[in-house]
Amino acid sequence: MPQAASVEIMVVDDQRATRTLVRDSLSQIGCARVSECGDGHEALQSLRARPVHLVVSDLNMPIMDGLALLRAVRAEPSLANTAFIMLTSNGDAEQVKQAIALGVNNYLVKPFTIGTLRRKIESVFGPLT
Amino acid sequence: MTGQRTPGALSPESLAAIRVVFFQESETHLAQIATGLAALQAGDEGPETIEVVHRAIHSIKGAAGIFALDALVRFAGQFEAVLVEVRAGRLRPDPDVLRVLVRASNLLAELVEAGREDRAVSDDRTAPLMVELAVLTPPAVAPETLDDLDFMPRPMAFRPLGGA
Numbered sequence: 001m002p003q004a005a006s007v008e009i010m011v012v013d014d015q016r017a018t019r020t021l022v023r024d025s026l027s028q029i030g031c032a033r034v035s036e037c038g039d040g041h042e043a044l045q046s047l048r049a050r051p052v053h054l055v056v057s058d059l060n061m062p063i064m065d066g067l068a069l070l071r072a073v074r075a076e077p078s079l080a081n082t083a084f085i086m087l088t089s090n091g092d093a094e095q096v097k098q099a100i101a102l103g104v105n106n107y108l109v110k111p112f113t114i115g116t117l118r119r120k121i122e123s124v125f126g127p128l129t
Numbered sequence: 130m131t132g133q134r135t136p137g138a139l140s141p142e143s144l145a146a147i148r149v150v151f152f153q154e155s156e157t158h159l160a161q162i163a164t165g166l167a168a169l170q171a172g173d174e175g176p177e178t179i180e181v182v183h184r185a186i187h188s189i190k191g192a193a194g195i196f197a198l199d200a201l202v203r204f205a206g207q208f209e210a211v212l213v214e215v216r217a218g219r220l221r222p223d224p225d226v227l228r229v230l231v232r233a234s235n236l237l238a239e240l241v242e243a244g245r246e247d248r249a250v251s252d253d254r255t256a257p258l259m260v261e262l263a264v265l266t267p268p269a270v271a272p273e274t275l276d277d278l279d280f281m282p283r284p285m286a287f288r289p290l291g292g293a
Binding site for chain 1: 138139143146147148150151154181184187188190191192194195206209274275278280282283284285286287288290
């Protein structure tokens with residue numbers, strides 16, 4: 001039962017508006033240890049240097065998209081304990097299926113509420129305190 | 130009718146700041162769409178050009194949902210559906226198709242502007258072009274939604290970072 005404040009989270013999205021929305025929503029849950037990256041490649045470099053508990057990543061991004069990032073994270077033994085929630089739109093069913101096949105822990109459909117975001121994280125780690 | 134769909138309990142100040150960034154980023158996306166379509170008209174049918182246009186439309190659609198810009202979301206969704214066909218190679222971006230896409234790009238910009246000014250846009254304004262776009266996509270097959278997926282979340286132990 002982790003404390004929300006102890007969960008380190010990386011938000012990956014090429015849109016600053018969405019990154020800020022996720023970060024501000026996480027802050028409302030009590031998750032304050034949040035970093036941001038603008039694409040999968042940047043995220044992977046950062047994760048190798050400094051792992052986090054949870055990655056919340058968009059699907060569609062330039063350079064390296066969310067599926068490629070998920071594939072890379074799952075292939076990296078040092079990131080074996082990294083949970084992954086995919087941020088998606090309701091029309092992305094095909095890509096979400098691919099994410100499921102690659103081992104995503106859960107997915108979050110935009111637009112979302114803070115309550116939904118919390119439930120998605122708790123579905124992975126259990127109740128947050 | 131436009132209005133903010135409050136995602137939980139974000140402060141009005143936070144939402145207002147995110148909204149400003151959304152419209153700034155939309156300008157960039159609209160420019161990418163216009164540039165990409167111009168390149169396609171000039172004969173550049175490279176996958177990266179098509180991908181950039183598709184991603185830009187997708188990004189506007191996704192973030193517009195945060196602010197309940199429903200007309201914008203619907204139109205961008207139909208516009209995106211055509212780009213999916215082009216990207217998959219099922220629809221060739223010939224001059225007739227590109228003329229429709231350029232008009233769609235202009236209307237998308239108009240919808241973004243209306244959203245910025247919090248102006249409602251009548252369906253009468255978007256409906257004719259929605260039909261033209263729909264003609265370019267496969268016959269109505271109910272799209273699979275995420276509700277259709279049979280998925281159980283995958284729990285993971287919460288471990289201290291740096292531990293084996």
